[in-house]
Amino acid sequence: MNPINSRGGRRSNAGRKPGPATRVVRLPVPLADIARRMNERGFRAGDVNAFLDVEARTAQTVPLMSTTASCGFPSPADDYMDGPLDFNELIVTNPPATFAVRVAGESMTGAGIFPGDIAVVDRxxxxxxxxxxLACLDGEFTIKRYQLRADGISLQAENPAFPSLDIGEGQELEIWGVVSRSIRML
Incomplete structure (x- = not known):
């Protein structure tokens, strides 16, 4: 056998396996990780747990006092306690479609959403x-007020120092969910 003729050409089991068509896309690393997990685990629309690292935990409750606490003049505290309060029930209305994201930036301070807050998103x-x-605009996540207008969609900032984002032709917009709560850590 001539060694020159045994090189090159097709080899068995070489190259990519046949499958669905692909294309190269540049994504921010966190978004690429999510896409990779979606591909590995499978994905059903609306089931965020299928691709985010979310684990179910047992319910934890804390006592809820039946009295209110005055922010003005002090009032005498009652010894009466109301039923237990489960923060999961208070914050999450649809667990399979709910996730949280930490807020960065100051464009939503007028709506009471500040950097470092945790936004609860319901898909x-x-x-x-x-x-x-929570929107993904051209591959980048942003939290804004959703505005439907006659000429299209606008994502409005709630801080006059930031412009609104008018969605134009050729831009990719995906609404990941509605922000149902914002949690501030003091």
Whole structure:
């Protein structure tokens, strides 16, 4: 056998396996990791747990006092306690479609959402005019007020120092969910 003729050409089991068509796309690393997990685990629309690292935990409750606490003049405290308060029930209405994201930036301070806050996002809620959404615009996540206008969609900042984002032709917009709560850590 001539060694020159045994090189090159097709080899058995070489190259990519046949499958769905692919294309190279540049994504921010966190988004690429999510896409990789979606591909590995499979994905059903609305089931965030299928691709995010979310684990179910047992319910934990804390006592809830039946009295209110005055922020003005002090009032005598009652010894009466109301039923237990489960923060999961208070914050999450649809667990399979809910996840949280830490807020960065100051464009939503007018709506009471500050850097370092945790936004609770519900993927099962459809965006309506005036609600606050987590959107992926051209591959980057942003939290803004969703505005439907006659000429299209606008993502409005709640801080006059930041411009609103008018969605133009050719831009990719995906609404990941409606922000249902914002949690501030003091």
């Amino acid at each position: 099962s809620r459809a965006p309506v005019n005036g609600c606050i959404v």
